[in-house]
Each structure stands twice: as C-alpha cells, then as structure tokens.
Amino acid sequence: MSGSSYGNFDYELSSKILHLLKGSYPARLKKVLIVTAPLWFKAPFKVLRLFVREKLRDRVYTVSNPQLSLHLPQDAIPLEMGGRLRVEHEEWLKTCAAHIREGEASEATLDQLKSLTSGLSPPERPQNGGDTLTSSPSSGFSEEELSGEDAFGLELLEFIQHVRAKGRRGLYEEYEEICSRTALRDI
Structure with a gap:
C-alpha cells in the first residue's frame, strides 16, 4: 500500500475486497499480505476483521517491509520492498497485452505457471518457535468452506x-x- 492515500479507497472498494475474501473467491488463498498499510486503513480493518470467520482472519496479515521476509523468500520480494526481485511492471504489462492480442492468454504452459511460483517456498520459522517480528493476522472462513469438497485441493x-x-x-x-x-x- 506504499504511496496510497485515503483518496484511493472508498467504502465500496473495501466492501468488494471483503466480499471477495469472504465469498470464497474461486482460488484458495493460503495467505494474504497487506504491506505497509497506513493508519487510516489499519483502524477500520481491525474492526471489519471481527465480522469474518477465524480461518480467514488467520490468513490475512498486515505487515511492514521488514516483516515481509518472514512470509516470503527474499527472491520473491521486489527491490523496492527490501528484496532481490527486479520487477519491470511496464514490460510485463506490454507482454500481457501482446499475448492477449495474439490469443495466447489462455494457453499458458505448466512450465510457465510453475515458473511464477518457483521461489515461493514457505520461509523457515525461527528456532525459538515464534516470530521475531509480529504481524497481525486478520479475517476468517472455516477450513470446510475454503476447501470445498476436496480438503486436499x-x-x-x-x-x-x-x-x-x-x-x-x-x-x-x-x-x-x-x-x-x-x-x-x-x-
């Protein structure tokens, strides 16, 4: 949320995001990280999270840049956030637009999809069993609601x-x- 201001958000957007998380968006979200959330976001967010189930609450975190490395490997964190990943957003958007024009958007190969998540293994926990920096969990569904009929996905x-x-x-x-x-x- 770096660089965002109160003017970038309104109640309708907050409601849509909450509905998306609460409404079992057709993808399983194991973890949602909200990075560098400003105070004007954190305060209402802490209240709203009381209205969602515990399982979802435990999967949504508000974190600072230094805490990000507790959740993601350094190679998956952009340089601007203290990681080692070089992000070229404009180039990526141009590539997406080119693929859509060529009709290749739905033809991603398994290797292409795997490359998107190649460096995203869960980070190791500190030896003492706790986090050195705390991050606040947020919002919750039951495991049954998140997993649907097949608990293993x-x-x-x-x-x-x-x-x-x-x-x-x-x-x-x-x-x-x-x-x-x-x-x-x-x-």
Whole structure:
C-alpha cells in the first residue's frame, strides 16, 4: 500500500475486497499480505476483521517491509520492498497485452505457471518457535468452506485441466454455488 492515500479507497472498494475474501473467491488463498498499510486503513480493518470467520482472519496479515521476509523468500520480494526481485511492471504489462492480442492468454504452459511460483517456498520459522517480528493476522472462513469438497485441493496440472473442462460458464456456476452454500450456512 506504499504511496496510497485515503483518496484511493472508498467504502465500496473495501466492501468488494471483503466480499471477495469472504465469498470464497474461486482460488484458495493460503495467505494474504497487506504491506505497509497506513493508519487510516489499519483502524477500520481491525474492526471489519471481527465480522469474518477465524480461518480467514488467520490468513490475512498486515505487515511492514521488514516483516515481509518472514512470509516470503527474499527472491520473491521486489527491490523496492527490501528484496532481490527486479520487477519491470511496464514490460510485463506490454507482454500481457501482446499475448492477449495474439490469443495466447489462455494457453499458458505448466512450465510457465510453475515458473511464477518457483521461489515461493514457505520461509523457515525461527528456532525459538515464534516470530521475531509480529504481524497481525486478520479475517476468517472455516477450513470446510475454503476447501470445498476436496480438503486436499488439486495439483497445478489438475487445476488447469479442471478450469479448461469447466470453461468460463462452468466456473461462474461453481462460484455461484459456493456463494449460495455459504449464504445458506450463514442464515
């Protein structure tokens, strides 16, 4: 959130983000890191997190730049945040636009997808069992709601095959079914 100001956010955006996290966005989020959140964000966020389930609350963290290395390896953290990853955002956007124009956006290979997460292994915990810097967990679903029918999830290749088999309409239907299942449980 570096460089953001109060004018960049409004209630509607906050509501959409909370709904996205609460509504079982069709991807499993093991951890959400909100980096360098300003006070105007932290205060309402601490209140809003009381209204979500514990499981989600335990997966959302507000962290500072030095705390980021407790959650990610240095090679996955951009230089601007104290890591070693060189990010060329404009070049990446141009590449994305070129692939979309060429119709290659949906044809990512398994190797391309694996390369996106290659350096993202969980960091080792300190020997004393606790974090040297604390980060505040936030928001929560039950494991059952997050995992759906299969508590163990899918391997990357299985997930890609599942998405291709379902198609856009099937994914929307599955998302709606997850949302309705959650809504019925809340009544």
